[in-house]
Amino acid sequence: MGAFFEYGRGDYDTHNSFADAASVRGGGTTDYAGGGLLGHFAFAGTSSGNFYAEAGGRMGRVRSGYSSSDLRDSEGRRAEYDTENLYYGLHLGVGYVWTVPGLDDRGTLDFSGKYFWTHQDGDSVTLSTGDRMQFRDVDSHRLRVGGRFAYALDDFISPYIGAAFEHDFGGEAEAVTNGYAVSAPTLRGSTGAGEIGVTVRPAAASPFSVDFGIQGYTGKREGLTGNLQLKFIF
Numbered sequence: 001m002g003a004f005f006e007y008g009r010g011d012y013d014t015h016n017s018f019a020d021a022a023s024v025r026g027g028g029t030t031d032y033a034g035g036g037l038l039g040h041f042a043f044a045g046t047s048s049g050n051f052y053a054e055a056g057g058r059m060g061r062v063r064s065g066y067s068s069s070d071l072r073d074s075e076g077r078r079a080e081y082d083t084e085n086l087y088y089g090l091h092l093g094v095g096y097v098w099t100v101p102g103l104d105d106r107g108t109l110d111f112s113g114k115y116f117w118t119h120q121d122g123d124s125v126t127l128s129t130g131d132r133m134q135f136r137d138v139d140s141h142r143l144r145v146g147g148r149f150a151y152a153l154d155d156f157i158s159p160y161i162g163a164a165f166e167h168d169f170g171g172e173a174e175a176v177t178n179g180y181a182v183s184a185p186t187l188r189g190s191t192g193a194g195e196i197g198v199t200v201r202p203a204a205a206s207p208f209s210v211d212f213g214i215q216g217y218t219g220k221r222e223g224l225t226g227n228l229q230l231k232f233i234f
Helices: none
Strands: 002-016 024-042 049-072 078-099 107-120 123-126 132-135 138-151 157-168 175-177 180-182 189-200 208-219 223-232
Touching: 002 049, 024 078, 078 123, 078 132, 138 189
Parallel strands: none
Antiparallel strands: 002 024, 024 049, 049 078, 078 107, 107 138, 123 132, 132 175, 138 157, 157 189, 175 180, 189 208, 208 223
16 A cells, blocks of 8 residues: 655647638646555466556646637737646556566566546636636546566666557546537547656665656657656555
8 A cells, every 4th residue: 555646747739720710829837736545456476477456546636727829809918817626536457467587587577457537627717808718527537558568687777668558538628618618629539658767776675766757649649758756665
């Protein structure tokens, strides 16, 4: 069992094109902070590996901002807004860790399948132009299958590489302004992901470790992310 705290920040760009009007570009930032609980159970295995199961829950707040110089009112004010919402979710997973033969027990392959549900509350905001917008709740349901290969170079450094495929069954962000529904962007669809990183321990028997990783996405979601994870095992 474990507890964790999380924080993330990102920037995004938007582009909307219309047949009878000029294109509209915009962008903004998003950051979130929260925490949660994680449970991991490793079943008894053999020298070649073992099965495991895990579950977790998280909760926090996410803040988002948006602005567009292409959207202006009659007084020349550009459209912009800020919003803050509650998010929460859970995940369930099963997997198998296989000790690769011929690598002196230093190489492992972790095959897993996981389900993620994330909910973000809606919000009502007033744009800088005075218009009101109502954002509805957003729910995302994702299934992910993938694998990660890790190799312990020594007692201190363990690089890894992995790949995964996931499908999102929801993720529509619906909004209403002046009684009219805004065309809803959606994350529904399939995405391929790849990752590379390294886990570092200051000493062989140290309960403390640091993980640096980079992930790339292609398909329905496209982009590049990085992460830094600090872990202490009691």
